[in-house]
Every structure is written in structure tokens, then in C-alpha cells.
Amino acid sequence: MGDATRGELVRFPAVGCRFFQLGRCLYEERLNPGYHADWRCVVLARWEAVYDDFLDRAENFGLTETELGVLWGKRFERLAEESVPCPDVRAADVDSMPECRHLLEDVCLLRLPVCAGQCERFRLRENP
Numbered sequence: 001m002g003d004a005t006r007g008e009l010v011r012f013p014a015v016g017c018r019f020f021q022l023g024r025c026l027y028e029e030r031l032n033p034g035y036h037a038d039w040r041c042v043v044l045a046r047w048e049a050v051y052d053d054f055l056d057r058a059e060n061f062g063l064t065e066t067e068l069g070v071l072w073g074k075r076f077e078r079l080a081e082e083s084v085p086c087p088d089v090r091a092a093d094v095d096s097m098p099e100c101r102h103l104l105e106d107v108c109l110l111r112l113p114v115c116a117g118q119c120e121r122f123r124l125r126e127n128p
């Protein structure tokens with residue numbers, strides 16, 4: 001006996017939905033960008049924390065913006081060379097920082113809700 005005959009809802013695939021990305025749903029993120037802090041890429045979040053710490057320390061030395069830029073450039077080189085603290089990172093086809101196919105802007109797609117097929121929020125992608 002098939003799923004439909006058991007009364008279970010069979011949803012149409014949602015790949016044409018404007019909120020669909022690699023099997024995840026962007027609806028909530030588009031509605032309230034940045035609201036879910038735990039959806040952010042952990043690597044980016046770490047880099048930002050290191051940068052904030054760097055700025056706090058640098059303030060005490062009264063450096064110029066140019067000096068700050070040079071120092072941060074060196075610090076970031078070391079940071080980027082360190083092993084990426086995320087087991088889910090995957091090589092990307094496009095340039096991104098960090099280089100990961102799950103990264104969309106500053107959000108990690110793996111952290112978004114899974115799309116289970118077309119729902120009432122389905123909206124056709126404008127430029128498929």
C-alpha cells in the first residue's frame with residue numbers, strides 16, 4: 001500500500017521555491033535576517049570574535065588605521081591558515097570566506113530548517 005493511500009501527505013518537490021537552498025528553507029531568515037544567531041556560520045562567528053578582541057587590544061596602543069590594517073592582515077593570515085573549526089565544511093564552486101558550499105552570505109545552510117516539500121509559503125523563484 002502506497003503512502004498516499006495510507007492518508008499521508010505527499011508534497012511536491014520545492015526546488016523551484018525562492019526560499020529553497022540545498023534542501024533547506026530560507027523563509028525565516030529572509031523574514032528576519034540575522035534573528036537566529038545560531039544559524040550563522042561558526043567559522044565567520046569565530047573570525048568576528050577574534051577581530052573584536054583584536055580591536056579591543058589595539059585600542060590600548062593608539063595605532064593609526066593604516067597600522068591597524070597591516071596588523072590585522074597578518075593576524076588574519078594566521079587565523080585563516082589554522083584548521084577550520086567546523087567538521088561540515090565542504091569545498092565550494094565559488095569564492096567565499098570561508099570556502100564552503102554551505103555558506104550563504106553569513107548563514108550556514110546546514111543550520112536552517114529542512115524543506116519537506118512545497119508548503120503554503122512556496123513562492124516561485126523569479127529568475128530560475
Ligand code: SF4
Binds near residue numbers: 090098
Ligand atoms: S558547514 Fe560551512 S557554512 Fe556551515 S558552519 Fe561549517 S564552515 Fe560555516
Ligand code: SF4
Binds near residue numbers: 027
Ligand atoms: S516550499 Fe516551503 S519549506 Fe520549502 S523552501 Fe519553500 S517556503 Fe520553505
